[in-house]
Amino acid sequence: MENITSIQNNRVKAWTKLQTKKGRQVSQTYLIDGWHLVQEAINHGGKLHAIMATQAQYDLHQAELPLGVPVFFIYDDIAKKLSDLVTPQGIFAEVSLPTANRAPQYIHDGAWLFLDAIQDPGNVGTMVRTADAAGFTGVVFGAGSVDPFAPKAIRAMQGSQFHVQIASGDLKEWITEFKRNEFVVYGTQLDPEAVDLFTIQPQTQFALVMGNEGQGMSTELAQMTSQNLYIPLAGHAESLNVGVAAGIAMFALRQR
Incomplete structure (x- = not known):
């Protein structure tokens, strides 16, 4: 065990770079902050490269460290240098990014969430966490979506990245291959052909596309889906937050 006393230490500088997308791409690792996330990584197959802890946090969790x-x-x-929180717990881990990006043509089962240019890390984290809770197999990040391994997104996921598959790619390709593999691909779009979400029979094998916070799904993707859906609103609000809408749709569509 090495005692690091200075923020100028080379290891600290390297870990600090993991707060940026470029730093994560270079090292192929990312940083998790707080005991809950470290524990999730330990218990659910995260590949840990290092654990960094204050003496107090080490004393609390020593018996559970791998x-x-x-x-x-x-x-x-x-x-404080490693965290973007005002009062960090004082325990971190450096974890490998997923190394295998799934090829859609080889996927033949499960419920999948596709994210079309979702830009808010809090929304991303909420949707990944909700996909986990709803029993989804994976989440695919399309072009324009925030990096799922950014610190704010990781914090909002609360460890769900260790429970569901995280992939990225061209959603046009994913939709095409999923339909070829006999998946139903649902979009979320308020258009004349869209149908009420709650009229759809729950199922186990499908994909659900959620669109950008302000613009919704791209027109091109909306034209590629098997069916577009809308959530009927009973009150006077004009729309729902995309994370809330995704949660409603995922639980309504996923057969349990």
Whole structure:
């Protein structure tokens, strides 16, 4: 175990770079912040490269830390450097990014969520977490979507990235291949051909596309889906937050 005392330490500089997308792409790792996320990584197959903890956090969790993973003691000022929280817990881990990006032509089962240019990391984290809760197999990030491994997105996921498959790619290709593999692909779009979400029979094998917070689904994707759906609103609100809408749709469509 190495004791790190300075924010100028090279390891600290390397871990700090993981707060940026470029840093994560170069190292192929990302940073998780807080005991709950570290515990999820330990318990659900995350590949840990290092654990960084204050003495207090190490004393609390020593018995649960995995053998063979380097542990580094850090001071509170280093914890604040590594975290975007005002008062971080003081325990972190460096974890590998997913190495295998699924090819859609080889997928033949499960419920999948496709994200079309979702730009708010809080919405992204909420949707991944909700997909996990609803029993979805995976989430695919299309062009224009926020990096799912950005710190705010990771915090909002609450460890669900270890429970569902995270992929990225061209959603036109994913929709085409899913339909070829006999998936129904639902879009979320208020247009004359859209049908009430709650008239659809729950099922186990399908994809659901959620569109950008302000613009909705792209016109091209909306024209490619098997069926577009809308959520009937009983009150006077004109629309729903995309994370809320996704949650309603996922639980309504997923057969349990």
